[in-house]
Amino acid sequence: MMDQSELIARHSANQLTSEFEHQYQNIVANFFSRDPKKWPLFNDPQVQAITQFRKTVLADNQLIHHYPNGADLLSQLNSQTHVQQHMNFPGAQQDNLLTFASALCKNWENPLAVENVIAMPSDPALYGSMLGLLGNPNMVYCEYSGVADTMEKTVIKKMANLIGYDENQASGLFTQGGTMCNLYGYLFGIRKTLKDSKQLGMSVDQDYRIINSQGGHYSNMTNLSLLGVDIQNKTIRIKVASDNTIDLHDLEQQIRACYTVHCKIPVILLTAGTTDTFGVDEIKQVYDLRNRLCDEFEINDKPHIHVDAAVGWPIIFFINYDFNNNPLAINEATLFGLRHTVEKFKQLKYADSITIDFHKWGYVPYTSSLVMVRNGDDFKALENSPENFTYFEHDLEGQTHLQSTIECSRSGVGIFGAYAGLHYLGIEGYQTIIAHCLQNANYMRNQLIEMENAAVMVPQNQGPSVGFRLYSPKLQADPQAIFDYELSCASDKAAYETMIRNSKWHRNMFLTRGKSGLFTNWVDSIACSTYAEHNRFAYIPGEKAVFMNPTTERHHIDAFIQMLKEMSQA
Ligand SMILES: *Cc1c(COP(=O)(O)O)cnc(C)c1O
Numbered sequence: 001m002m003d004q005s006e007l008i009a010r011h012s013a014n015q016l017t018s019e020f021e022h023q024y025q026n027i028v029a030n031f032f033s034r035d036p037k038k039w040p041l042f043n044d045p046q047v048q049a050i051t052q053f054r055k056t057v058l059a060d061n062q063l064i065h066h067y068p069n070g071a072d073l074l075s076q077l078n079s080q081t082h083v084q085q086h087m088n089f090p091g092a093q094q095d096n097l098l099t100f101a102s103a104l105c106k107n108w109e110n111p112l113a114v115e116n117v118i119a120m121p122s123d124p125a126l127y128g129s130m131l132g133l134l135g136n137p138n139m140v141y142c143e144y145s146g147v148a149d150t151m152e153k154t155v156i157k158k159m160a161n162l163i164g165y166d167e168n169q170a171s172g173l174f175t176q177g178g179t180m181c182n183l184y185g186y187l188f189g190i191r192k193t194l195k196d197s198k199q200l201g202m203s204v205d206q207d208y209r210i211i212n213s214q215g216g217h218y219s220n221m222t223n224l225s226l227l228g229v230d231i232q233n234k235t236i237r238i239k240v241a242s243d244n245t246i247d248l249h250d251l252e253q254q255i256r257a258c259y260t261v262h263c264k265i266p267v268i269l270l271t272a273g274t275t276d277t278f279g280v281d282e283i284k285q286v287y288d289l290r291n292r293l294c295d296e297f298e299i300n301d302k303p304h305i306h307v308d309a310a311v312g313w314p315i316i317f318f319i320n321y322d323f324n325n326n327p328l329a330i331n332e333a334t335l336f337g338l339r340h341t342v343e344k345f346k347q348l349k350y351a352d353s354i355t356i357d358f359h360k361w362g363y364v365p366y367t368s369s370l371v372m373v374r375n376g377d378d379f380k381a382l383e384n385s386p387e388n389f390t391y392f393e394h395d396l397e398g399q400t401h402l403q404s405t406i407e408c409s410r411s412g413v414g415i416f417g418a419y420a421g422l423h424y425l426g427i428e429g430y431q432t433i434i435a436h437c438l439q440n441a442n443y444m445r446n447q448l449i450e451m452e453n454a455a456v457m458v459p460q461n462q463g464p465s466v467g468f469r470l471y472s473p474k475l476q477a478d479p480q481a482i483f484d485y486e487l488s489c490a491s492d493k494a495a496y497e498t499m500i501r502n503s504k505w506h507r508n509m510f511l512t513r514g515k516s517g518l519f520t521n522w523v524d525s526i527a528c529s530t531y532a533e534h535n536r537f538a539y540i541p542g543e544k545a546v547f548m549n550p551t552t553e554r555h556h557i558d559a560f561i562q563m564l565k566e567m568s569q570a
Pocket residue numbers: 117176177178179180217219271273274275308309310311357369
């Protein structure tokens with residue numbers, strides 16, 4: 001039986017099939033090309049000027065010189081300090097600065113842009129978002145949103161069915177970013193289990209611990225301080241396994257420790273696809289563990305399980321993919337990885353709530369985050385007292401989440417963008433683009449392995465992010481063996497010094513190269529060391545490329561690898 005690492009290392013398993021290539025090109029031409037013949041929205045002359053300007057592989061710091069009078073326009077923009085007295089009538093004088101600033105926003109259309117979990121929006125999602133802007137619904141309340149309210153409910157139903165939730169029981173809410181979705185996740189658990197917390201705060205007469213994972217996104221922590229949680233003493237960060245998923249043994253021990261002393265656990269926050277390393281927690285096993293321990297300790301208010309799938313969620317488009325016949329002709333290495341990853345994403349339906357960012361791997365403009373909730377009744381626990389809502393029509397209350405939202409005014413743009421993205425791309429369009437990204441990521445891993453002086457981070461985590469460390473060929477050692485040694489750096493001083501020395505070599509090469517080839521990023525924690533005494537660990541830095549960009553192709557990766565090879569030898 002082949003394993004993932006062997007497949008990634010095999011050149012023949014990472015080919016691009018011509019059937020796939022054909023389908024992919026078709027999707028890029030129709031949905032990611034800003035083509036005014038397909039999407040008349042792009043016909044406006046200024047919009048044309050912007051989209052044409054952004055069709056480039058120039059690095060961002062070169063763009064300002066490339067733009068007519070760019071430097072001058074920037075200093076004009078910079079020097080404005082007061083609102084002028086006179087009006088500027090339409091047509092009389094077009095505002096150069098608006099066009100300039102739009103064109104010079106960080107160019108995610110550039111095929112070389114692979115810095116982070118950020119992507120250009122698709123043409124249809126831009127179109128949908130524009131219509132949302134025109135309609136300008138205020139989602140605070142159905143009377144102020146009109147039909148947009150129905151559209152939100154429709155998108156939520158569709159997503160419920162993709163996830164495997166009961167569409168009649170599930171509910172959700174578009175909100176301001178994945179961070180806020182995670183905040184809602186915490187809040188559901190807190191309001192359900194600490195019943196007086198709404199009035200009295202968190203720790204009036206009850207001991208509790210919030211549980212999350214050391215592999216989680218930083219919003220897992222920043223939200224806690226926002227909520228007034230004592231981070232030192234009331235938060236338990238569970239250890240992670242070598243693939244960055246939550247350590248189930250540690251989790252069980254910690255829950256047991258809490259329940260033994262009658263300490264409540266409002267929330268367990270998991271992650272399905274960590275940002276840099278794509279660790280996907282075993283949701284079903286955590287669900288079973290929670291139920292088993294709540295039975296054993298006779299706990300009625302079970303911990304709310306929130307899953308942060310901000311980046312990873314689009315894997316759900318493959319839940320019903322025919323892996324045996326493989327109609328998209330996805331290559332062997334990626335198909336194998338995807339099959340495994342999909343099994344984990346099938347478990348999303350066991351989550352009580354889920355964070356979904358359409359603006360990441362869903363190719364929808366900002367911000368289009370959705371918090372999905374398995375049981376819509378959970379919103380009741382968030383309801384604030386009706387006397388706070390005197391200026392709304394009472395007859396309509398109860399039909400919306402008015403009393404349960406953190407926000408008052410809430411944009412509907414993300415709803416329109418998400419609806420349009422789903423409508424035009426469909427499951428098949430998303431499958432193709434997601435598979436394209438994953439094939440790119442695996443191809444990059446394959447090429448790095450062939451270089452023989454690169455260690456690839458957790459290749460079995462089949463996400464769009466490729467983390468790697470480069471070593472001097474002068475070391476004349478197996479890069480994987482060096483990396484394995486570096487992993488002991490929290491307990492071994494010599495290993496720590498080696499790790500620092502190697503990081504310097506790699507970092508120096510990264511800085512010398514600048515943003516060329518592919519626009520990768522340097523991150524201070526591309527991996528975690530193994531645990532030392534007292535559960536201490538150290539972060540290991542490295543480079544990452546995130547293949548979320550639909551326009552990145554193999555020849556871009558080839559050119560980048562060639563550059564790395566030449567620089568390594570120099
Ligand atoms: C990006 C990200 C977030 C935060 O989402 P925003 O939409 O940027 O607020 C949370 N969790 C994970 C895993 C992420 O990658």
